[in-house]
Amino acid sequence: MNSHLPRSSFYFIGPSILCFFVKGLFFVSALNVFFELQVASAADFKAYLQGARAEILRHKEIIREDPLDAIAYFELGRAYLALGKHEEEVEAYREAIQLNPNYIAAHYNLSMAYDLLKDGPNAIKHMLRALSLSFGKRNHIAVRRVQRQIKRLYLHYPDQPS
Numbered sequence: 001m002n003s004h005l006p007r008s009s010f011y012f013i014g015p016s017i018l019c020f021f022v023k024g025l026f027f028v029s030a031l032n033v034f035f036e037l038q039v040a041s042a043a044d045f046k047a048y049l050q051g052a053r054a055e056i057l058r059h060k061e062i063i064r065e066d067p068l069d070a071i072a073y074f075e076l077g078r079a080y081l082a083l084g085k086h087e088e089e090v091e092a093y094r095e096a097i098q099l100n101p102n103y104i105a106a107h108y109n110l111s112m113a114y115d116l117l118k119d120g121p122n123a124i125k126h127m128l129r130a131l132s133l134s135f136g137k138r139n140h141i142a143v144r145r146v147q148r149q150i151k152r153l154y155l156h157y158p159d160q161p162s
Contacts, residue, residue, distance in 0.1 A: 052083050053083070055078075055079040056079045059072050059073075059076040060076065063076065069099075070099035070103055071096070073092050073093070073095040073096035076092040077089045077090075077096065077106075077109060078109070081109075086113050086116045086117050093106050093109055093110035093113060097110065102133055104130050104133045104137070107127070107129045108126070108127065111123045111130060111149070115153065120153065120156065120159075120160050121157075121160060123153055124150070124153050124157065124160050127146060127149050127150050127153055130146050131147065
C-alpha cells in the first residue's frame with residue numbers, strides 16, 4: 001500500500017508541472033507570433049507609404065503633361081488622403097472641381113476632406129453640391145450615400161443651418 005503513495009504523488013504532481021510548462025511554451029510562442037506580426041505590419045506600412053508617395057509622383061507627372069485632367073487631380077487628392085495630407089488633398093480636389101464643376105466624386109471627397117480638417121461649413125456645402133448633382137444624374141445609390149453623409153455632418157456640426 002505504501003508503494004503506491006509515491007507513484008500516485010508523481011502522477012499528481014507531474015501533470016501540473018507539465019501543464020505549467022505547456023502554458024509557458026504557448027505564451028512564448030504567442031509572443032513570438034505577435035512580434036513577427038508587428039514586424040510584418042511595420043514592413044507592410046512602409047510599403048504602403050512608398051506606394052502612396054509613388055502615386056503622388058505619378059499623378060503629378062500626368063498633371064504636368066496634361067494640366068486640364070480633372071481625374072488626375074482627383075486621384076492626386078486620393079493619394080494625399082492615403083498619406084494623411086489633408087490640406088494638399090483639399091487643394092487637389094478643388095482643382096478637379098475647378099476643371100469639372102459637375103464632378104460628383106470630387107465634391108463628395110472634398111466634403112470628407114473638409115470634415116477631417118474640422119471645417120463643417122465647407123464640408124456641408126460640398127456634400128450638398130454632391131447631393132444636387134447626384135439627383136440630377138438620377139443616381140439613387142449615390143443619393144442615398146450622400147444623404148447619409150449629410151445627416152452625419154449635421155450631427156457632427158449641429159450649429160450649421162440645415
